[in-house]
Amino acid sequence: MPAEGLVDRHVAFVGALRGAGLPVSLAESLDATQAMAAIDLMDRRQLRAAYAAAVVKRAPHRATFDRLFDLWWPPAIGDGEDSAGEHAVDDAPEEVEPADLDAMRNLLREQLRDVLLSGDDEALRRLARQSVTGLGRTDSPPGRQSWFTYRVLRALSPETLLADLLKAILDGSDRGGLAEKVARQMLAERIKKFEEYVEAEVRRRLAEDRGVEAIAKTSVKPLIEQVDFLRASRDEIAELRRRVYPLARRLATRLTAKRRLGRSGRLDVRRTVRASLSSGGVPLTTIHKPHKPHKPELVVLCDVSGSVAAFAHFTVLLAYALREQFAKVRVFAFVDTCDEVTRFFELGGDVGDALARMAQEANVVWFDGHSDYGHSFEVFAQKWPDAVTPKTSLLILGDARTNYRALSLPSLRSVVRHARRAYWLNPEPRQYWSSGDSAASSYGDIVPMIECRNAAQLEEFVEQLLPV
Amino acid sequence: MFRSPDEVRDRLAETGYLADEAIATTVFLADVLGKPLLVEGPAGTGKTELAKAVTEAAGAELVRLQCYEGLDEARALYEWNYRKQLLRIQAAGDGQKWEETHDDIFSEEFLLARPLLTAIRRDDPTVLLVDETDKADVEVEGLLLEVLSDFQVTVPELGTIVATRRPFVVLTSNATRELSEALKRRCLFLHMDYPDAEREKAIVLRRVPEVPEALAEQLVRTIRTLRALELKKSPSIAESIDWARTLVALGIDTLDEAAVGQTLGVVLKHASDQARAVKELGLN
Numbered sequence: 001m002p003a004e005g006l007v008d009r010h011v012a013f014v015g016a017l018r019g020a021g022l023p024v025s026l027a028e029s030l031d032a033t034q035a036m037a038a039i040d041l042m043d044r045r046q047l048r049a050a051y052a053a054a055v056v057k058r059a060p061h062r063a064t065f066d067r068l069f070d071l072w073w074p075p076a077i078g079d080g081e082d083s084a085g086e087h088a089v090d091d092a093p094e095e096v097e098p099a100d101l102d103a104m105r106n107l108l109r110e111q112l113r114d115v116l117l118s119g120d121d122e123a124l125r126r127l128a129r130q131s132v133t134g135l136g137r138t139d140s141p142p143g144r145q146s147w148f149t150y151r152v153l154r155a156l157s158p159e160t161l162l163a164d165l166l167k168a169i170l171d172g173s174d175r176g177g178l179a180e181k182v183a184r185q186m187l188a189e190r191i192k193k194f195e196e197y198v199e200a201e202v203r204r205r206l207a208e209d210r211g212v213e214a215i216a217k218t219s220v221k222p223l224i225e226q227v228d229f230l231r232a233s234r235d236e237i238a239e240l241r242r243r244v245y246p247l248a249r250r251l252a253t254r255l256t257a258k259r260r261l262g263r264s265g266r267l268d269v270r271r272t273v274r275a276s277l278s279s280g281g282v283p284l285t286t287i288h289k290p291h292k293p294h295k296p297e298l299v300v301l302c303d304v305s306g307s308v309a310a311f312a313h314f315t316v317l318l319a320y321a322l323r324e325q326f327a328k329v330r331v332f333a334f335v336d337t338c339d340e341v342t343r344f345f346e347l348g349g350d351v352g353d354a355l356a357r358m359a360q361e362a363n364v365v366w367f368d369g370h371s372d373y374g375h376s377f378e379v380f381a382q383k384w385p386d387a388v389t390p391k392t393s394l395l396i397l398g399d400a401r402t403n404y405r406a407l408s409l410p411s412l413r414s415v416v417r418h419a420r421r422a423y424w425l426n427p428e429p430r431q432y433w434s435s436g437d438s439a440a441s442s443y444g445d446i447v448p449m450i451e452c453r454n455a456a457q458l459e460e461f462v463e464q465l466l467p468v
Numbered sequence: 469m470f471r472s473p474d475e476v477r478d479r480l481a482e483t484g485y486l487a488d489e490a491i492a493t494t495v496f497l498a499d500v501l502g503k504p505l506l507v508e509g510p511a512g513t514g515k516t517e518l519a520k521a522v523t524e525a526a527g528a529e530l531v532r533l534q535c536y537e538g539l540d541e542a543r544a545l546y547e548w549n550y551r552k553q554l555l556r557i558q559a560a561g562d563g564q565k566w567e568e569t570h571d572d573i574f575s576e577e578f579l580l581a582r583p584l585l586t587a588i589r590r591d592d593p594t595v596l597l598v599d600e601t602d603k604a605d606v607e608v609e610g611l612l613l614e615v616l617s618d619f620q621v622t623v624p625e626l627g628t629i630v631a632t633r634r635p636f637v638v639l640t641s642n643a644t645r646e647l648s649e650a651l652k653r654r655c656l657f658l659h660m661d662y663p664d665a666e667r668e669k670a671i672v673l674r675r676v677p678e679v680p681e682a683l684a685e686q687l688v689r690t691i692r693t694l695r696a697l698e699l700k701k702s703p704s705i706a707e708s709i710d711w712a713r714t715l716v717a718l719g720i721d722t723l724d725e726a727a728v729g730q731t732l733g734v735v736l737k738h739a740s741d742q743a744r745a746v747k748e749l750g751l752n
Contacts, residue, residue, distance in 0.1 A: 023649070025653055027653055028653060031501065031503070031656070034501055035497045035501065038496070038497060038500045038501065039473065039493060039496070039497070040472070040473075045489040045490075045493075046473055046489065046493045048490075049473075049489055049490040049492075049493035049494055050493055050494075050497055052490065052494075052657070052659075053490075053493070053494040053497055053498075053656040053657055053658060054497075054656060054657075056657060056659075057506075057649075057652040057653070057655075057657045058646075059508060059509075059643070059659045059661075062659060119665070121664075177724075177725060177750065178690070178724065178725045178728060178749050178750065178751065179724075181693060181748075181749055181750070182686075182689045182690050182692075182693045183689075185689070185692060185693040185696055186665075186689050186692065186693075189692070238698070241698060242698060245700055245701075246643065246644075249644050250643070250644055250645050250646070253602075253644045253645045278551065279550065279551060279554060280554055280558075282554075284550065
């Protein structure tokens with residue numbers, strides 16, 4: 001093993017993983033080195049698998065790991081064609097004439113079309129590398145080259161190939177049917193992959209120019225459970241929604257475990273005596289009656305105005321996924337007036353539909369479609385006075401940004417007084433509370449307000465909320 | 469047991485399990501480094517199957533510990549057969565001294581070995597499968613930690629039993645809860661996700677040889693389209709295989725709207741998922 005350089009590289013890589021939030025212990029780092037000794041180091045896929053097995057112990061960390069792995073153990077150097085070592089060390093930027101550039105673009109587009117059609121992964125990767133070499137470079141500050149993903153993707157614009165590709169696959173038959181949907185999905189997957197390869201390639205080229213550490217810092221995305229609800233992109237929201245069910249299942253398991261470990265019920269004399277018969281009348285084990293879990297009713301009152309909708313949707317979905325843990329769940333939504341939306345979630349229907357129908361059919365806008373907490377609370381207290389009872393846990397979701405309108409503190413106070421427990425989850429960072437039109441402190445005096453910016457914080461809260 | 473990741477892949481393939489590079493390398497490392505292998509992933513992606521395939525490839529025997537809520541030491545490790553002990557005490561004549569009886573009832577004869585102890589005491593190649601580790605309680609993890617880090621078990625009355633031959637250990641988990649950091653640290657980790665299209669097709673063809681290749685291709689692509697929808701439970705490889713079998717049994721040789729609509733229940737197990745698929749794929 002070429003000792004020194006490899007060990008340094010390994011230590012730096014592990015350091016970067018830790019920097020990105022992966023908890024890599026010393027023991028795991030040592031495991032990785034042992035694993036490296038056992039495999040064929042020239043085989044990059046083996047190396048990646050070995051590292052992943054030793055240091056990545058949670059599936060959501062895998063994406064971060066892959067990004068950093070590509071930077072620290074790049075598949076090629078310079079314009080290199082493959083990882084086997086025979087790369088062309090030719091870094092002198094060639095002058096490309098605009099006419100040549102156009103020709104190259106067309107040539108690459110042609111190739112991309114063929115590769116997307118065949119679905120050959122290796123060819124796709126090679127093409128991404130060629131495209132970045134050919135189209136992704138600029139000399140914007142003269143003398144200092146840089147690389148851009150969007151230049152490559154704009155020049156090739158793989159989406160515009162879609163119609164052509166679809167025609168080729170479907171062979172003229174069956175437009176609009178299942179076959180087209182399936183083909184579309186397949187092509188979308190391949191195009192996405194191509195984009196990822198281009199991005200990875202650009203990162204690699206940037207890292208060669210500016211140093212791995214600098215690029216690693218900027219290119220690592222936060223883990224999905226740490227993504228701020230208020231700043232999540234569309235992809236991230238979709239990803240969060242996909243994680244609702246696993247999350248709910250995990251929470252439910254943990255709660256059942258907690259319940260079981262809690263107070264055990266009273267001694268079941270009859271069953272204990274029966275069991276003792278098999279050991280000659282000696283009661284070796286005692287049997288207890290199961291403890292009856294207390295299930296609270298849950299009322300969720302959520303702001304579904306544009307600014308916090310993503311957060312409200314996620315939380316409502318989670319509440320619904322957890323409904324077996326509650327005796328009853330009722331959901332009320334408001335923007336500037338309040339309506340009950342429980343009916344959209346019942347009947348085991350599809351949750352995506354439920355959210356869409358809630359937005360269309362529920363009567364949540366009264367005046368101008370800007371959040372009005374005061375009016376919403378008044379309407380809630382008037383129209384559903386019996387919704388909140390001493391058995392109810394009340395959960396209010398919103399950023400408490402009132403657009404400087406009336407707060408209706410008395411209405412809220414009376415509602416909260418009736419509830420067994422009440423919490424307010426605020427998706428804004430705590431330091432912004434009570435700035436501008438936020439009424440966080442006024443409402444916070446009545447209802448304990450809890451910061452809930454990401455899925456991790458929400459998970460923590462739910463676990464504490466649900467009684468044992 | 470194995471000499472290289474490639475050998476692992478080839479020998480697993482002989483048993484009918486098609487491993488990718490990551491699976492083969494990780495299994496190889498678990499074997500070489502003598503570490504337990506923790507396999508995590510959605511249901512039906514072939515986690516348990518992997519353990520069985522490794523067993524067959526290595527010519528070993530499988531010892532399986534199925535985890536469930538309330539699993540305890542007496543079910544996982546060992547237990548004294550107290551009924552038999554009671555009988556022995558009652559059967560002892562008046563002439564026998566207590567010391568003798570005492571030594572006698574805490575001997576091998578009265579010990580009921582459970583999977584963990586069985587695996588450790590075996591002299592022949594053994595694969596220990598701890599299935600659905602996430603279903604067990606946290607205390608069981610503590611027990612596993614002790615057994616899996618030193619491969620020894622202490623029975624107070626008999627002394628410490630050390631493994632003569634370390635079993636190849638596979639733990640599986642559906643990630644319904646996070647396993648403890650300490651346990652994860654001692655294991656090599658393998659996340660098993662849905663395979664890529666090519667491998668999935670190969671698996672379907674391998675497991676259901678009667679299915680024509682073109683149909684397998686269609687099936688895998690359709691399954692991938694279903695996975696892209698927001699479903700409660702995405703179909704896994706197990707469902708792909710079931711689906712292929714169903715299609716063969718029904719004699720369907722092309723997967724069009726009618727065929728999918730007719731057999732959707734094999735792939736999607738929730739009514740709301742089915743409704744969603746029907747709507748999104750335009751099956752009606």
